Amino acid sequence: MKKLSYVLTLLLIPVLLAGCDSKLLVFDPKGPIARSLTDLIVYSIILMLVVVVVVFVLFGYIVWKYRARKNDGDFEPKEEKGNHYLEITWFVIPIIIVIALMIPTTMTIYQVDDVPQGYEEDEPLVINVTSADWKWIFSYPDQDIETVNYVNIPADHPVELKMTSAGTMQSFWVPELAGQKYTMANMQTNLHLLADKPGSFYGRNTNFNGQGYAHMEFEVEAKTKEDFNKWVNDVKNTANDLTEDTYSQILEPGLVGRMTFNGTHLDWIDHAHGGSEQYIDPEKYRIHHGEHTDLNQDIDENREVDPLDQDEQEQNSDSEETDHSHH
Known part of the structure; x- marks a missing residue:
């Protein structure tokens, strides 16, 4: 249990350090198109999370149930042939997962590739x-x-x-x-x-x-x-x-x-x-070895x-890079 608590603490550290003053931009839509994409992302995350949780729970159960014990002695399990029902199950489940992801993804792609619903009468x-x-x-x-x-x-x-x-x-x-x-x-x-x-x-x-x-x-x-x-x-x-x-x-x-x-x-x-x-x-585009190139152009x-002078623009640019680095 002590080792498990250490592992959980290590896993929680990135979550705690990931705290931001604002939302991630991709999860803060400001329009119907971005909102459809965000909904698709959230749906996909939830579906994949369900799959991961089920797999890890089953994995832990199998490891615990069939672990080696001191009183096993020379016990050897008997040889068994494959189970057709299990084989069909392992084949069908991935197909269901792919279909569950494919259908909403395809619908969203076609939906966002056109004028949003409710704005069809507006000339873009x-x-x-x-x-x-x-x-x-x-x-x-x-x-x-x-x-x-x-x-x-x-x-x-x-x-x-x-x-x-x-x-x-x-x-x-x-x-x-x-x-x-x-x-x-x-x-x-x-x-x-x-x-x-x-x-x-x-x-x-x-x-x-x-x-x-x-x-x-x-x-x-x-x-x-x-x-x-x-x-x-x-x-x-x-x-x-x-x-x-x-x-x-x-x-x-x-x-x-x-x-x-x-x-x-x-x-x-x-x-x-x-x-x-x-x-x-x-x-x-050619840069020779050891040569420093100033990327700023002088048109x-x-x-x-803009009314801001060049120094103010550079300061704003640096500030924006800092603000958006966590996104």
Whole structure:
């Protein structure tokens, strides 16, 4: 019993140390799509927990019941042939478990791959998402504006993301609003998301793709429809025009802050349909042994930076990394 208490204490330590001031993002959904995925995760955990508990209970019972005893002597159990009923049971149980996981998983996949129920009559806001090393580019084709490393959406309104990559494969994930999907060059993947209420949500790349991967984060801000329309008008009146030369600089491997432009790169290229090679220079990825590379990019005067100065942005970035490290 003393040894058992030590083992249980060791098992409880990670649970106690895992306490956080806030919930894990994946278990704190803020929209119907993320809520469906969270329900599926919880269901899967409970089902697997039942399986694990049953297996360990049976394991403990068998070990205890058929343990060696001092009074066994030279006893040898008689040889028995296999039991057909047990063999059928061992075969059927895994099939039942797989079916119990497969059916809700398939239903949820089809459910989240379309406009959420109750919003079928709303025309989704279309945003083209382009991943690059190491930043996220969001294009609003209907509004004719483009942002980098942040995206604004109207709350309580469906959003359809058309995603691709300008180079390496990357992974788009906003755990509070939607599931994870990959972005790949020369092809398009689609993702729907919806925020119940206004708020700020954390998003990032979850696929390792180089030295700037850890900093490849973005913010999704859900605004009221009035505030969203006002933001669009403000961008049209104040933001610089996006040029192909500026866009080429943005695609160079490195880190940039938030940027906002009038116009989109879709006017001259959609990376889902090829052409990325004209913007990619492999030599810019080359790092010689012992060489230190500064990942921060310095875009030309067309760049529009947030009101925060560069030092404040770096402090906020460090703070966000600390806040989200436990997620």
